[in-house]
Amino acid sequence: MSTPTVEHSAALDAAEAGGIQLITVTFRIRRFNPEEHPDPVWVDYQLTLDPKERVLDALNKIKWEQDGTLTYRRSCAHGICGSDAMRINGRNRLACKTLIKDVNPEKPITIEAIKGLTVLKDLVVDMDPFFQAYKDVMPFLITKGNEPTRERLQSAEDRERFDDTTKCILCAACTSSCPVFWNDGQYFGPAAIVNAHRFIFDSRDEGAEQRLEILNDREGVWRCRTTFNCSEACPRGIEVTKAIQEVKRALVTRRF
Known part of the structure; x- marks a missing residue:
């Protein structure tokens, strides 16, 4: 040394x-x-x-x-x-x-x-696997029909529903603190699920079912063991474990 x-x-x-x-x-x-x-x-x-x-x-x-x-x-x-x-x-x-x-x-x-x-x-x-998981959950607004002629309005209450998960800066601190991710490089990881959450619960989005099916995969949300490492590691204070639990609940109830 x-x-x-x-x-x-x-x-x-x-x-x-x-x-x-x-x-x-x-x-x-x-x-x-x-x-x-x-x-x-x-x-x-x-x-x-x-x-x-x-x-x-x-x-x-x-x-x-x-x-x-x-x-x-x-x-x-x-x-x-x-x-x-x-x-x-x-x-x-x-x-x-x-x-x-x-x-x-x-x-x-x-x-x-x-x-x-x-x-x-x-x-x-090498951040490529991390960003690939992010891309796989389709982190963008999905809508159907013709392009709108006016702004898509949203209430303050609807915006508040997913406000926490908009704070992600894709630093990978949460994902790389997860023991499941350490042992299984195929797991989507907390950051990808957080960014899926941000759109699943957006009242303007129409792609929630698609994202939920992606996260229902064996390497999706069900691999989470709720150790809270991700929430503790997040430099932005996002309640990552809570977001993952809400996605799990949406998969079971199909309510979002």
Whole structure:
């Protein structure tokens, strides 16, 4: 296990001059490069930073100042794009929404790729199976007849029925926290079911029966074991397990 060092920078001088209390933190990252070695290795990096900074800030500093080969996904850095989902201290989180001070910086902070999807390099996984499951549940409005000449109106009450599941940002944190998904790569997974829920209970949609039949498959909602891992992992606070239960109930009662 190697430990790269960091030089005292002008930024640190400025922080100290401004009265910011900096701390030295060890980040233990699970590195994997199939072109160099078939097995992953843990590598330690030390940084001096403000504990109110985010894990994503730390990863950026490591990549920009210590090791440019470190590979991870990021985009908006504001918890909207869902690109930077990863396991931080054993829990699925968004690196851009996780503060250093909240993950026990007195001990090494472990960072690794999310589980259940093939790791391509370092913290980057193959998202194709995840997005294929999303596409399979037809996550779009389905209507019949001619194109309307006016807006499809919907009451506030009807909109409230599926409001929670509109919040999904497709980060895969819920799906990759599911033990069923870890052991069965064919399972649709919580995120796909959540996005099916969003349209099944939309009063303007006419494709609910089709989606329910898709989710009635042996790899659909009936594989869920209600462990609540998905709800706990969701960075948007979606009640994922509740949504899955509502889809199960709709399959039985055909009421939605």
